[in-house]
Amino acid sequence: MSVKFFSQEWCDGATDAANASEPMLKGFKKASTFTNKMAFGVNGRDDLVTHVEWKEGRVVAWTGPQFDYDDLWLDIKADLDTWKDLAEGKAEAGKMLVMGKIKFAKGPMAAAIENSVALHHFLLAWGAAADHIDYDV
DSSP: OOEETTSHHHHHHHHHHHHTOHHHHHHSSOGGGOOOEEEEEETTEEEEEEEEEEETTEEEEEESSOSOGGGOSEEEEEOHHHHHHHHTTSSOHHHHHHTTSEEEEESOHHHHHHTHHHHHHHHHHHHTSSSSEEOOO
């Protein structure tokens, strides 16, 4: 059975995959202080947004939009194909940032650079959220 990209079922699977990723945890500059609220969205698609809450380098909540924009530390956007390529390991986050394929609508890009290894493994967890992910959303 397919799981729709950015659905709650997908968020739950991605949470489990991210929290099981030791490379992600080790990739943070300082995981013990990485406690933030973030948004990830698809360019031009206000209906495709998820919010992630982190505590000490672990995902504690991943849902549809639930936080006030002012409470978000980062708001990161990319097109659907870019997210898919990152989730499937066909692209690297650092390169996509440099190429402008990943955009920061809010927050410091330096956060992604200093935590680039964690970001890469976090995005790989997106592709491990389910056996089959339906990106036709």
